[in-house]
Amino acid sequence: MSKDLVKTEINVIDNKIGIMRIEDVDYISLTDLARYADSEEPRLPIRDWMRNKEVISYLGLWESMNNKNFKGGEFATFKNEAGSNKFKMSPQKWIKETNAIGIVSKSGRYDGGTFAHPDIAFEFASWLSPEFKLYLIKEFERLKSNEMYQQKIEWHANRLLSKLNYAVHTDAVKNYIVPTLTEEQKLVRKKI
Numbered sequence: 001m002s003k004d005l006v007k008t009e010i011n012v013i014d015n016k017i018g019i020m021r022i023e024d025v026d027y028i029s030l031t032d033l034a035r036y037a038d039s040e041e042p043r044l045p046i047r048d049w050m051r052n053k054e055v056i057s058y059l060g061l062w063e064s065m066n067n068k069n070f071k072g073g074e075f076a077t078f079k080n081e082a083g084s085n086k087f088k089m090s091p092q093k094w095i096k097e098t099n100a101i102g103i104v105s106k107s108g109r110y111d112g113g114t115f116a117h118p119d120i121a122f123e124f125a126s127w128l129s130p131e132f133k134l135y136l137i138k139e140f141e142r143l144k145s146n147e148m149y150q151q152k153i154e155w156h157a158n159r160l161l162s163k164l165n166y167a168v169h170t171d172a173v174k175n176y177i178v179p180t181l182t183e184e185q186k187l188v189r190k191k192i
Helices: 030-034 043-050 053-066 072-081 091-098 118-128 130-177 183-191
Strands: 005-012 015-022 025-029 103-106 113-116
Touching (some): 025 030, 043 053, 053 072, 053 091, 053 118, 091 103, 118 130
Antiparallel strands (some): 025 113, 103 113
């Protein structure tokens, strides 16, 4: 995971859902979403969801549209095997084998978890519960709206500081750097 990492949370039907931003791209915690279905073993709903042929097709399409380094050959193999009883898929396997960017996964009890681009996370939430998905979208949009408002406030504050800074600098130049004119020079200047 990147050093340009920002984390926050939203609350969806009394479930805390982590949001992580890596290099200006938001990722929603699939692990936290999965706790809605299985609070003890959240990896199980993710694994079960990823076994589905339609899910593999969706993930492959998303990666094809958004990832120039996506390994289509490996994806085709997974797509053919998906849905069978012997087919097993994990986020880490998907990422490793296909060079996927839509899902980010890291092992670890406290700093680990599986995160996905909102397009993918919303699909997973829909699979869990259409009601849960709608509340998730509503809270995510509220978060994005608050961020936009905060950016406008920061832009306005930066603009005011720039104006004030300009005034301070120009006054300093006038008072301390520009030489004072003699009376004769002032008269000549007025005539021009």
